[in-house]
Structure formats: C-alpha cells, structure tokens
Amino acid sequence: MDDIRQRLIACFQVVFPNLPQEKIPGASPETVAEWDSVAGLTLMNVVEDEFGLQIDLDDLAGLDSFEKYRAYLEGRAASA
Amino acid sequence: MTITEALKIVQSAPRNAPPFAVTLACGFTPLHFQTFLAAHLQQALPDRHVTIATGLYGDLRGTLARVSEAELPDGLAVVLEWADLDPRLDFRSAGAWGGQAVSDIVASLDAAVEIVSLALERLPAGPRIALSLPTLPLPPLFHTAGWQTSEDEAALHAAITRFAAALAGQGRVALMNWQRLAEESPAAERLDLKTHLYTGFPYTAQHADKLASQLASLLAPPAPKKGIISDLDDTLWSGIVGEVGPEAVSWDLAGHAQLHGLYQKLLASLAGSGTLIAVASKNDPTAVQKTFERADLLLRAEQVFPIEVHWNAKSGSVGRILEAWNIGADSVVFVDDSPMELAEVAAAHPGIECVLFPKDDYNACLAMMRRLRDRCGKERVSQDDAVRLESLRQGAAFREQASGGAAPESFLQQLGALVTFDLAAWNEPRVMELVNKTNQFNLNGRRYTEADWRKLSSEPGAFLAAVSYEDKFGPLGTIAVAAGRMSGDTLTLESWVMSCRAFARRIEHQTLKLLFETTHADRILFDFTPTAKNGPLREFFASLLGEEPQPGFALTRSAFQAKCPALYHQVREMRRAEAHG
Numbered sequence: 001m002d003d004i005r006q007r008l009i010a011c012f013q014v015v016f017p018n019l020p021q022e023k024i025p026g027a028s029p030e031t032v033a034e035w036d037s038v039a040g041l042t043l044m045n046v047v048e049d050e051f052g053l054q055i056d057l058d059d060l061a062g063l064d065s066f067e068k069y070r071a072y073l074e075g076r077a078a079s080a
Numbered sequence: 081m082t083i084t085e086a087l088k089i090v091q092s093a094p095r096n097a098p099p100f101a102v103t104l105a106c107g108f109t110p111l112h113f114q115t116f117l118a119a120h121l122q123q124a125l126p127d128r129h130v131t132i133a134t135g136l137y138g139d140l141r142g143t144l145a146r147v148s149e150a151e152l153p154d155g156l157a158v159v160l161e162w163a164d165l166d167p168r169l170d171f172r173s174a175g176a177w178g179g180q181a182v183s184d185i186v187a188s189l190d191a192a193v194e195i196v197s198l199a200l201e202r203l204p205a206g207p208r209i210a211l212s213l214p215t216l217p218l219p220p221l222f223h224t225a226g227w228q229t230s231e232d233e234a235a236l237h238a239a240i241t242r243f244a245a246a247l248a249g250q251g252r253v254a255l256m257n258w259q260r261l262a263e264e265s266p267a268a269e270r271l272d273l274k275t276h277l278y279t280g281f282p283y284t285a286q287h288a289d290k291l292a293s294q295l296a297s298l299l300a301p302p303a304p305k306k307g308i309i310s311d312l313d314d315t316l317w318s319g320i321v322g323e324v325g326p327e328a329v330s331w332d333l334a335g336h337a338q339l340h341g342l343y344q345k346l347l348a349s350l351a352g353s354g355t356l357i358a359v360a361s362k363n364d365p366t367a368v369q370k371t372f373e374r375a376d377l378l379l380r381a382e383q384v385f386p387i388e389v390h391w392n393a394k395s396g397s398v399g400r401i402l403e404a405w406n407i408g409a410d411s412v413v414f415v416d417d418s419p420m421e422l423a424e425v426a427a428a429h430p431g432i433e434c435v436l437f438p439k440d441d442y443n444a445c446l447a448m449m450r451r452l453r454d455r456c457g458k459e460r461v462s463q464d465d466a467v468r469l470e471s472l473r474q475g476a477a478f479r480e481q482a483s484g485g486a487a488p489e490s491f492l493q494q495l496g497a498l499v500t501f502d503l504a505a506w507n508e509p510r511v512m513e514l515v516n517k518t519n520q521f522n523l524n525g526r527r528y529t530e531a532d533w534r535k536l537s538s539e540p541g542a543f544l545a546a547v548s549y550e551d552k553f554g555p556l557g558t559i560a561v562a563a564g565r566m567s568g569d570t571l572t573l574e575s576w577v578m579s580c581r582a583f584a585r586r587i588e589h590q591t592l593k594l595l596f597e598t599t600h601a602d603r604i605l606f607d608f609t610p611t612a613k614n615g616p617l618r619e620f621f622a623s624l625l626g627e628e629p630q631p632g633f634a635l636t637r638s639a640f641q642a643k644c645p646a647l648y649h650q651v652r653e654m655r656r657a658e659a660h661g
Contacts, residue, residue, distance in 0.1 A: 014087050041111060041279060045083040057278045 086119035120296030210298035307356030354465025360397035395428030464557035474553035
C-alpha cells in the first residue's frame with residue numbers, strides 16, 4: 001500500500017509540479033488552484049500510465065482528492 | 081510517448097530560452113494533444129521554450145482569424161477534422177443522418193473547405209503553418225454497408241483531396257502526410273468516443289501522440305542531410321564486381337536484385353534534388369569504372385562525386401569526400417552492407433550517420449530507403465540545388481588550378497568572376513535556407529524561424545544583401561547572405577553566412593566593400609559569436625583586425641580599406657530594397 005501511495009505522489013508531482021510534496025496527501029480541487037477539469041483528466045491519464053490500468057470516465061467525478069485516488073487504487077489492487 | 085513523459089518534457093523546458101510560440105487551431109478541446117504537441121516540439125527545439133496557445137472550442141476558423149500581425153506566433157498548427165467542416169459530421173452533434181442530410185453535407189462541403197482555405201490565405205506572412213486534414217473516421221451515416229464506399233462518402237474525400245492538392249501546390253502550408261500517419265496510428269485506433277462525448281476531446285492518447293509528433297516535425301523540421309556516401313558491391317549493385325566482372329553485377333528483377341535498382345533510383349532522385357552522392361568502395365578501380373559505363377545503371381556516373389575506389393580504409397575515403405564537399409560529418413549519411421566498415425567509419429568520423437544496407441531483408445531495405453528520404457527530403461528544390469554538384473566539381477578544378485602553377489593574384493584575375501548582389505531578397509526561400517544551414521562561415525550560428533526572419537526584415541533600417549557568384553568554372557548560385565539594420569552611421573550585421581563552396585574567391589571582401597558603399601556606413605558592428613564550427617569566419621576577421629575577433633566587435637571603413645586585397649570581380653547590383661533606395 002505504501003508503494004501505491006508513493007507512486008500516486010509521483011503522479012501528482014507530474015501534474016502539479018508547483019505543489020509541495022507535503023501538501024500532496026491533502027490535495028483536492030479545493031486545495032490546489034491548478035486542479036481544474038483539464039488537470040483532472042490529465043491526472044487520470046497519468047495515473048493510468050503509472051499503474052497500467054484504465055479508469056472509467058464515469059468514475060472520474062468521484063476521484064477528486066488524493067485520498068480518493070489512493071482508496072480507488074487500493075480497491076483495484078485488492079480486486080485484481 | 082506517454083502523457084507522463086510528455087508532461088515531464090514540457091516541465092523541463094529551459095524557462096529563460098528564447099520562446100517558440102505556437103498557436104494551435106482546432107475545433108475540439110485540445111487537452112492532451114496540446115501537451116503532446118508541446119513535448120514533441122520541445123524535443124525538436126531543445127534550445128527554445130515552446131509555448132502553445134489555443135482558441136475556443138468549436139471555433140477553428142475564429143482561431144485562425146485571430147492570428148494577428150501584432151503578435152505573430154512562430155508556428156501555427158491547424159488540426160482540421162470533419163466536424164470543423166460540418167457539425168453534423170461530429171459524433172457529439174444532434175443533427176440527423178438521413179439521406180437528405182447527407183446530400184446537404186456533400187453539397188455544402190466544398191463551400192466549407194473554401195472558407196477554411198480563405199482563412200489560411202488571409203493569415204499574415206511569417207509563421208510556419210502545419211496542417212493536418214481529417215484523421216477521424218466519418219460517422220456511419222451513409223446508406224451503404226461499411227465495406228462499400230458510397231458516392232457521397234467518396235465525394236467528401238474528393239473535396240478534401242482537392243483541397244490538399246491545392247495547398248501542397250502553393251507551398252505556404254506544410255501538409256501532413258496521411259499515409260505516414262496511417263502507418264503509425266491505425267484508423268481504427270484513433271477515436272476515443274467516450275472521452276469525446278464526455279469531454280470534447282476525440283483522440284486516443286496514442287493518436288494524439290502520433291499526430292502531435294508529425295505536426296511537430298512539420299513545424300520544426302530537422303535540417304536535411306547534405307550528402308550520402310555509398311558502398312558499391314552488394315549495396316549499389318548485387319555482386320562483387322572484382323570477382324564476377326562489370327557485366328555480371330546486377331540491380332534488376334531478372335537477377336533478383338531489384339532492391340539495388342530501387343536504391344540506385346532513390347540516390348538518382350536525391351541527386352536530382354541537390355543531395356550530394358559519393359562512393360567509397362574497397363574495389364578494383366577499372367572494374368568499377370567499366371560498371372559505371374554501363375548504360376543500364378540507374379544512377380548516372382555524372383551524378384556521383386567524388387568516387388573513392390581503392391583498397392585502403394574507407395574512413396580515409398570518407399575523410400577525402402568530406403573535404404571535397406567541404407561539409408562536416410554530421411551532415412552526411414554513410415551506407416554500406418558491412419557492419420565492420422560502418423563501425424570503422426563511425427569511429428573515425430564522429431557524428432556521421434551510418435546506415436546498414438540490409439541486402440537480404442526486403443522490408444528492412446524499404447525502411448532504410450524511406451529513412452534516407454526522410455533524412456534528405458526537402459520542401460522545395462531550388463535552382464541552387466540543381467547546380468550544387470557541378471559547382472563542387474568546379475570547386476575541385478578551381479582548387480587544383482589555384483594551387484598549381486599560377487600565382488594567386490593572376491589566377492584570381494583571370495577567373496572572369498561576376499558577383500551579383502540582390503538587396504531585396506528577404507522573401508527568397510534560398511536566403512533563409514542558406515542562413516539556417518551554413519556552419520563554417522556563419523557570424524554566430526543563429527537559426528531563424530520564418531517568424532524570426534520576418535521580424536528582422538521589418539525592423540527599422542533593415543538591410544539585406546543576398547550574394548550570387550559565377551566565374552569561368554560555372555555558377556555557384558546564391559552563396560552568401562548578410563542581414564542586419566542600419567542606424568545612424570552604423571550597420572549592425574545580425575547574420576552573415578557564406579557557403580563553403582565559395583571560399584578563396586575574396587567574395588567576403590567584396591561583400592564588405594558593397595556593404596560600406598551601399599549603406600554609406602562608417603562602421604559595421606558584427607553580432608559575432610564564436611561557435612564550434614565557425615573557425616573560417618573567425619580567421620577571416622582575424623586577418624582584417626590583426627587579432628582574434630571579440631563578440632560584438634566593430635570594423636571601420638578605413639580599417640577595412642587598409643586591409644582589403646585587390647578585388648577582380650565584376651559587380652552587379654539588383655533589386656535595391658525600396659526602403660533604402
């Protein structure tokens with residue numbers, strides 16, 4: 001699970017290069033000004049690249065924070 | 081390239097580098113396509129900071145119309161899809177697909193294409209324009225089954241093809257090659273319908289990457305290689321000529337050697353468009369000469385210079401060929417069927433591109449020939465391309481005569497040289513081409529986009545001289561360009577280049593003389609920067625100054641006159657620029 005967290009932090013660093021690493025675990029559209037719809041789609045694609053999976057666009061609306069991404073990825077890992 | 085890799089490339093761009101601004105005109109939400117385009121351009125232009133500006137969703141024509149003279153981008157990427165020509169061809173549209181709608185779409189498509197064509201024509205001069213025509217599949221709206229082309233569908237494609245043919249003929253727009261894109265991005269893997277319907281972005285990540293890559297190549301094309309050096313046995317022809325004899329080597333279907341015939345045709349075609357072709361072969365010179373006399377050889381002997389045939393190392397042959405061509409190894413491709421020979425040449429000439437001739441692998445051979453075309457391909461073929469090889473031969477004769485017997489002064493005196501200065505050649509394609517590919521006699525190594533060049537030409541006091549040369553050995557074509565601006569009693573030269581083919585004729589002295597006389601400048605300020613390759617120009621300056629030139633040095637008229645040797649050229653001046661006439 002730590003591995004998922006670290007890899008997810010790396011994804012956030014790619015999409016939000018100006019976001020300090022310590023703020024990434026609390027990241028959401030409310031705390032990160034650059035997190036708009038375009039950045040949300042880019043983040044989804046970067047996570048897909050990193051974890052080698054496809055995220056359904058219907059799930060994207062629910063993936064609006066670092067924590068929700070982490071939980072989603074851990075869920076996908078557990079069901080794999 | 082993945083989106084993650086693209087983002088990392090974009091983020092690593094040098095922030096303080098000169099910008100390379102691109103306007104992306106498309107009707108869809110640009111999303112990752114913008115990122116991929118920026119990344120591929122950044123890779124092609126590592127010394128620039130690429131920025132991409134986009135327009136409004138669904139408003140490709142509006143984005144084109146807003147490109148203004150006041151803030152010209154360096155490049156314009158126009159990505160046209162069917163939806164931009166008729167909204168009913170968009171999967172997001174609620175428009176009907178019935179027979180009447182299809183007829184109306186077909187009837188109005190020419191007019192829609194004409195509107196885009198006019199928008200492109202009205203674009204201000206300067207930015208390089210790259211255009212991709214529809215890459216996405218048409219919706220299944222025709223009455224035929226999918227495996228049959230309907231008259232209406234054919235009519236839509238015909239309208240696009242006519243548009244493409246007209247654009248390609250004009251030369252203003254660089255048009256993407258459909259076939260190459262189809263090889264890299266199969267048609268069935270281009271549309272991501274769900275993302276398109278949810279977000280307005282129609283492409284799969286793979287298609288966005290491939291399309292962006294090709295557009296980047298159109299916007300920032302690599303400099304073409306100047307020459308190809310080829311082996312002979314089992315490369316230019318099939319067989320070892322020293323063993324089987326000139327009549328037995330082959331390059332045709334009958335001898336199962338058509339690959340070699342295709343290679344000959346490619347080299348002949350490249351030679352015809354100005355690529356230099358030479359031969360380096362460990363071989364029997366007499367047998368080779370007799371083979372080159374065969375009437376059925378598809379690459380004519382006169383298209384090849386020099387021909388180095390002996391039993392010594394090929395690296396030595398390549399060195400002499402580079403010397404005869406007077407170009408660097410990094411401008412040349414060496415082709416041989418022997419990996420060992422390729423390795424020997426590569427070790428001796430760092431930067432040379434070594435290519436294996438895969439004589440037993442037909443598909444690999446075709447890929448190799450396409451690679452050579454990619455490396456040497458040119459957007460346009462100029463008169464100078466046609467005379468290049470001949471002028472090199474003449475250059476060899478020139479050097480031979482100059483170094484043997486006759487004193488330099490009397491030799492120069494009896495050349496019958498004519499130097500022609502064109503003072504209004506800013507828009508001649510050859511002028512910018514020369515500026516962007518010359519290394520040895522180059523003031524600072526600076527390369528220009530079309531937009532950069534246009535900015536320079538429109539500065540107050542802008543001045544340009546394009547120099548052509550001919551003598552009794554024949555014409556060299558346009559061989560030098562000096563560009564800058566006049567202010568008060570000072571001419572500042574921002575760019576000065578001269579082809580290495582024109583060395584040793586005192587054309588550089590004649591050029592400075594003309595610059596002083598034409599502009600009435602008391603001094604010339606040179607925007608000089610030493611580079612790894614501009615040693616010949618540095619030496620020329622040192623001969624005038626009596627010391628190593630410093631960046632930004634000035635040369636006064638009197639200092640030049642004191643050092644200028646006798647000049648024997650007849651001088652002709654043409655097309656004086658209106659602003660300075």
